[in-house]
Amino acid sequence: MTEKIVSVEEVMQHNTREDLWIAIKDEVFDITKFIEAHPGGEEVLVDLAGHDASGPFDDVGHSEDAREMLKKFFVGKLVKTEGGPELPTNSYSDDKCYDSSQAIHPAMWVFVVAMIVAYVAFRMYFIK
Numbered sequence: 001m002t003e004k005i006v007s008v009e010e011v012m013q014h015n016t017r018e019d020l021w022i023a024i025k026d027e028v029f030d031i032t033k034f035i036e037a038h039p040g041g042e043e044v045l046v047d048l049a050g051h052d053a054s055g056p057f058d059d060v061g062h063s064e065d066a067r068e069m070l071k072k073f074f075v076g077k078l079v080k081t082e083g084g085p086e087l088p089t090n091s092y093s094d095d096k097c098y099d100s101s102q103a104i105h106p107a108m109w110v111f112v113v114a115m116i117v118a119y120v121a122f123r124m125y126f127i128k
């Protein structure tokens with residue numbers, strides 16, 4: 001049996017909770033019916049709808065059972081065209097991870113400035 005060929009554009013179109021495809025490596029899966037049963041929760045999968053989920057899938061260190069389970073949802077082989085669009089990768093970690101390059105949270109600066117103002121005011125009024 002020949003495998004169905006799926007384009008990047010086609011994967012991108014299936015990007016909702018009701019119609020949810022993801023790509024892992026160069027294989028495409030329709031996991032619409034699986035999201036409610038996913039032990040890791042629905043949201044992580046919905047966030048990756050129409051995306052390349054290879055990175056997040058590997059990062060979690062899924063078991064052999066999970067990899068076996070994937071086969072049931074196989075749709076076809078992902079084929080990228082030269083110069084064509086790339087599948088987006090991971091909106092999930094981009095949105096939700098704390099950006100450690102910003103070492104001090106902006107609210108902390110407000111607190112520091114408030115402390116300095118309070119200190120100066122205290123010196124002016126109470127220490128003559």
Ligand code: HEM
Nearest residue numbers: 031039040044048053056057060061062063065066069070
């Ligand atoms: C459609 C493909 C997927 C299948 C079939 C699948 C299946 C599973 C299974 C069976 C488990 C239980 C633990 C294990 O056996 O490894 C699990 C856990 C988990 N999965 Fe997935 N998963 C899929 C995709 C993803 C993706 C794309 C993410 C994105 C981050 C994810 C995040 C998680 C997390 C965080 C857990 C851990 C839950 C916990 O231990 O509390 N999964 N998944």
